[in-house]
Amino acid sequence: MALVMGVDFGTQSARASVFCSDRGRLGAAEAEYPVLRREGDAHYAGQRHEDHMRALEVAARGAVGKAGVKGEEIAAIALDTTGSTVVAVGEGLEPLDDYYLWCDHRASEEAAEITAHARKTGLEALAWCGGVYSSEWGFAKLLHWLRHNPDKRERMTTALEHCDLVAATLCGIRDAREAPRSVCAMGHKWMWNAELGGLPPEEFLSGVDPLLKGVRAKLEGRYLTSDGTAGKLSAEWAGRLGLRAGIPVPVGALDAHWDAVGVGIREGDVVNVVGTSTCIMAVGRQVKLTPGVCGVVKGSIVPGLFGVEAGLSATGDIFQAVAGRAGRSVPEMSAGLEKFRAGQTGLLRMSWDNGDRTVLVNPELSGVTLGWTLASTPQDEMFAAIEGTALHTRIILERMAEYGTPIERVINGGGIPQRNEVLNRVYANALGKPVLVPAGEVTSLGSAIFAVVAAGVFQNVEEAQQRMGVGYRTVEPEAAEVAAYEELYRLYRKLYFGLGERGAEAVAIGDVLPELARLRSRQEG
Numbered sequence: 001m002a003l004v005m006g007v008d009f010g011t012q013s014a015r016a017s018v019f020c021s022d023r024g025r026l027g028a029a030e031a032e033y034p035v036l037r038r039e040g041d042a043h044y045a046g047q048r049h050e051d052h053m054r055a056l057e058v059a060a061r062g063a064v065g066k067a068g069v070k071g072e073e074i075a076a077i078a079l080d081t082t083g084s085t086v087v088a089v090g091e092g093l094e095p096l097d098d099y100y101l102w103c104d105h106r107a108s109e110e111a112a113e114i115t116a117h118a119r120k121t122g123l124e125a126l127a128w129c130g131g132v133y134s135s136e137w138g139f140a141k142l143l144h145w146l147r148h149n150p151d152k153r154e155r156m157t158t159a160l161e162h163c164d165l166v167a168a169t170l171c172g173i174r175d176a177r178e179a180p181r182s183v184c185a186m187g188h189k190w191m192w193n194a195e196l197g198g199l200p201p202e203e204f205l206s207g208v209d210p211l212l213k214g215v216r217a218k219l220e221g222r223y224l225t226s227d228g229t230a231g232k233l234s235a236e237w238a239g240r241l242g243l244r245a246g247i248p249v250p251v252g253a254l255d256a257h258w259d260a261v262g263v264g265i266r267e268g269d270v271v272n273v274v275g276t277s278t279c280i281m282a283v284g285r286q287v288k289l290t291p292g293v294c295g296v297v298k299g300s301i302v303p304g305l306f307g308v309e310a311g312l313s314a315t316g317d318i319f320q321a322v323a324g325r326a327g328r329s330v331p332e333m334s335a336g337l338e339k340f341r342a343g344q345t346g347l348l349r350m351s352w353d354n355g356d357r358t359v360l361v362n363p364e365l366s367g368v369t370l371g372w373t374l375a376s377t378p379q380d381e382m383f384a385a386i387e388g389t390a391l392h393t394r395i396i397l398e399r400m401a402e403y404g405t406p407i408e409r410v411i412n413g414g415g416i417p418q419r420n421e422v423l424n425r426v427y428a429n430a431l432g433k434p435v436l437v438p439a440g441e442v443t444s445l446g447s448a449i450f451a452v453v454a455a456g457v458f459q460n461v462e463e464a465q466q467r468m469g470v471g472y473r474t475v476e477p478e479a480a481e482v483a484a485y486e487e488l489y490r491l492y493r494k495l496y497f498g499l500g501e502r503g504a505e506a507v508a509i510g511d512v513l514p515e516l517a518r519l520r521s522r523q524e525g
Helices: 049-067 108-121 138-148 162-171 183-189 202-208 235-241 255-262 316-325 330-334 378-402 421-431 445-454 461-468 479-500 512-524
Strands: 003-009 013-020 024-032 036-038 041-047 074-081 086-089 158-161 180-182 222-224 229-232 248-250 269-274 278-284 296-298 306-312 348-350 368-370 409-413 435-438 472-475
Touching: 003 049, 003 162, 003 255, 003 445, 013 049, 013 445, 024 049, 041 049, 049 074, 049 162, 049 235, 074 162, 074 255, 074 445, 086 138, 086 162, 108 138, 108 202, 138 158, 138 183, 138 202, 158 162, 158 183, 162 180, 162 183, 162 229, 162 248, 180 183, 183 222, 183 296, 183 306, 248 445, 255 269, 255 278, 255 306, 255 409, 255 445, 269 378, 278 378, 306 378, 316 330, 316 378, 330 378, 348 378, 348 479, 368 479, 368 512, 378 421, 378 479, 409 421, 421 435, 421 472, 421 479, 445 461, 479 512
Parallel strands: 003 074, 074 248, 180 222, 269 409, 409 435
Antiparallel strands: 003 013, 013 024, 036 041, 086 158, 229 248, 269 278, 278 306, 296 306, 348 368, 435 472
């Protein structure tokens, strides 16, 4: 038996939990931090390192207190974060600026330039990240920062993902060459690939923009999967967190990837981690390269297996926006939605409010809702928004299956499925598959699993998953609803590629509104 701490840095808060390897979660606490926005700039989203670390102190001490244990009893601490959340740092790994948060889309031009140059030069790494480089990823964000901060360029010693800077900070690492580098974050977001020699070649990067000359060397470090150790908890941070100095700190990873571990991902599973956005993941011993996904990386989720990542750029954020425009909260808007049936609103809503992450990989797209009438209500739009995210998820799952990813089970992880049964029902019916929902809370469980492995309690991640998993309940699809969603999906798929794909030929959509009206009339009756 061992006590460990798992920490999950989400978009707006850090949650720390104390787990017992035999008894599960003993106590948890959360502390918030702000998302920095700029009025009139929907693409800007930043955060500050000091806010993250302050929240970690509060959450860690709170979790120990609620668990009723002593901090010195904790045998390991593991931390995951959002990503690609990137910051340039100077000497001593001190941040030179605010983070570019994962949902920051200022670097769309830079991403397009990286994609164009990769295609022109035949960069093999591009195929491993789906064929299109995203404005949400590391090199695009770093290039944007370099272009817009000429006064700070010379002071930059390296750039780090949030998960890597947090681990380095806790371990007292101040030399960029000794910094841990998460294979998860660097593989999916920076085109790092062990089989291809690591990061893209120097000549490729400087060919995109001379400002990237020398950056490859600055990104050196210890590239490891999360069964590796970033270091030991320093005396300073042991004191600040109320823990014991010298305990192991595993190499971090992206939060959704460890969430997938927490819900028990195995070969044949697709896990939808549904939160502010949605991350969709699968693992396998052999995985084909898949156009439009966010990368195929060995060891990024479960060490030893290839991880496949895809997703939606906004999910919970869409629900919040719909509710906010109506002057209500999401729970208020959701009351009564359990009575809604597939397509009864007559609305078809594309989930592009924050661009498209997969499979079009186009940050320039924006939300589209078709089928409005004088009788349409804000609650109709909320239900259509849930349907839209489910149908977009089906687009992604079909793309993954087309390229050989087996889909035997669908698991809805993340926070929203724990408190929104309507979403689970819509997903089961829209996908035409049973949806498994964890039977208990899994936030920071993935972190705890890597912590107990680091503490030597279990031999590997799979054993820890079996011993610490919470089980599932099953949401079964309903035949009549599945049939209605087959009709709605045909229209959704036509619009998804017809409106969203760059260079798409004109698509006749004159049937869409009449078909939506017909489906609405039938479902209302």
